[in-house]
Amino acid sequence: MKFKSFFLLLGCSLFCASVSSQELNLLATKFLNTLDPELKSKTVFALDDEERLNFNFVPIVRKGPTFHDFNDEQKEAAMALLRASLSAEGFRKTKEIIELENVLREIESGKFQMADGSRRDPLNYHFCVFNDPATEQFWGWRFEGHHISFNFVGSKGKIVASTPSFLGSNPAIVLEGNLKGREVLKLESELGFALVNSLSKEQLAKALFSEEAPREIITTNKQEVTNLDPWGISYSDLNQDQKKAFEKLLLVYLNNYESGFSKSLLDKINASGMDKLSFAWAGSLVPGKGHYYRIQSPVILIEYDNTQNNANHVHTAVRDLTNDFGRDLLKEHYSESHKH
Template sequence: MSGYGGYPARPADLYPIQRGIVDFSGVPERHEELLEELARNIADPFVGLTSDGRPRPELYPLEPSELDTTDAADAARAFLTTLSPDQHQRARLPIDSEQFRAWINAFPPEQPHGVLLEDLDPEQRAGAMDVLGALLSDRGFQQVRDMMRINAALADVAGGYDDTLREYLYWFAIFGDPEPGSPWGVQMFGHHSCLQIFVYDGHITIGPQFLGAEPRVVLDGPWAGIRAFDEELALGVDLMAGLAAPLQERALLAASMIRAELPPELAHPTEGRMRGSATKDNAVIPYEGVSGGEMDEASRERLVALLSWYVGRLPEGHAERRLAQVLEHLDDTWFAWVGDVDVDRPFYYKVHSPVIFIELDAHAGIFIANDEAEPFHIHNIVRVPNGNDYGRAYLAAIRATASEPATARAGSAS
């Protein structure tokens, strides 16, 4: 198979990529800006995505948790015991390492941190997957695995990238110490599947999480039948289509998905309409569209259904606690749209509150030669705004508590 959706594949020698590493000196000009954005993002001190440049305090109290994360910590420690000394050195980083932010949903310009799952033996790879499986719901884990398999299926569609478009061409790392009472984290990233997960004694927060698929539906080969984002697309259309006409008009940022017809902030050369993607840890994105507080009860229920689906990537118990946190801000949860209100047409939507940020966008082709967005190439990101991507707000709270004098802690507890 070569090409998809009536479009041919782009030339097999268009991108100078070898085993997932891209030589940016040889990529098309429209991709060069991404390299600069990657460098700037890591150089800038972390603030977090905000609506006005000022993180809101006290959104993420680190309260005692009755939930259990010991299975995940056990899996992480078991995985680490399977590694050679050299692998162990590359797979372990401090919990506050800036490398936690050094992820990309495409292909890095140089050898990144972490161990490459492709290079691990089957036992080691299974151990890494066990760690992710313990930190995601069954559905969330299956979705991540589907994205990895779609990446392998894309090799047949694109042609010429067999050493890069592979099921396990993803970098994996453990941050911190997966021990009781210690904050730690997990990262896996590569083409169209990127997870940054922070864990601390009954708390799990995932963000940024990036999932993507080109193509969205696998038609042939060993992974034929895999479908990505059916619910995310359908729930978004249901919400937009169900809004009262005046609210739908206000939610619509632009009716067209054609790049030349969009304002610059909705026509990035590689990110399309997305403003919170890989290089945008400190993005300032104002609220826009319509808020949950303006919606009627039926639309609010549809908004809750959409939020619940995304939060449901977390394990049982953790998902319910996260949803409760998100619903505290339902009146201040903003919804915006670009494009057609049709699940078979390209569109973009954004859900933005003080504690959750979601974007889903149809994209132009990278390996498939569609120059405008099509619904068979989807990008999706979920962030934790106001400073808790990478669990940074939680980590600050842990360290602040640890630095308090014992008498002060005793007094605050009384």
């Protein structure tokens, strides 16, 4: 299927309806039931398979079938599962990041090539399912490719983990062509600058930890991460307007997820204590030059970096410090099962 017609199908089938997370198991099962045995064997892994922790966001050779392997029915079933796992805004960003592969192909004039011979390709995004979603037991699934990685764990019809997650945008702002002016991660950028530039000289001294931004998010694709030093300025050290700006920026990231999981993650942050949130910045205080920020607390770490390609290439990541890959929930589940 041509790229253009594929995106028309994708847009209609996914934006025309909102799917409750309670249907997640059914949607995953429906997707798997569209696959023939050979394709299904490439898609399904055990929940404890090491592949489930193989988190990445650069163009590499991956396991799991892609859109190239799917017919129209399979594409629609696969994307219905993704749509149910994200908010409308999260899916909008995902769709537009995929479309940027076409922009990169034109900018690079076909020079970029992966180890398998493929080039920038909006169909080269992979689906993997871990365990049988038809069971009441824990199961997971992953959607991943260049600049996108979502790692989900489900149980009893709902999402219980959606991290680590990664969204990137290259170009951050499309400078020419049919998509000129598109800025997929616009709020992540604008609200970050608004917050840092609202700080007083004394506040900025706490928040700014380096005049130069790191070239990449510091946690990269590590399977396990911890809080980073320095923490920056505390939420409690902000005035009321700044606190509201901080909260608005935080919600930009949480609102990418399906509403039930988004609420549970926000509840976890609140329970840990809003005053334990912090905001740290590095690099330029104005667009056009390399800049970086992060938000963190004992339970969450969010990173934003824009340094590559003349500061027109954004990477963002969200890590649940207590439950990435659903580790803590699974550990608790297996511990209880062992007792019984």
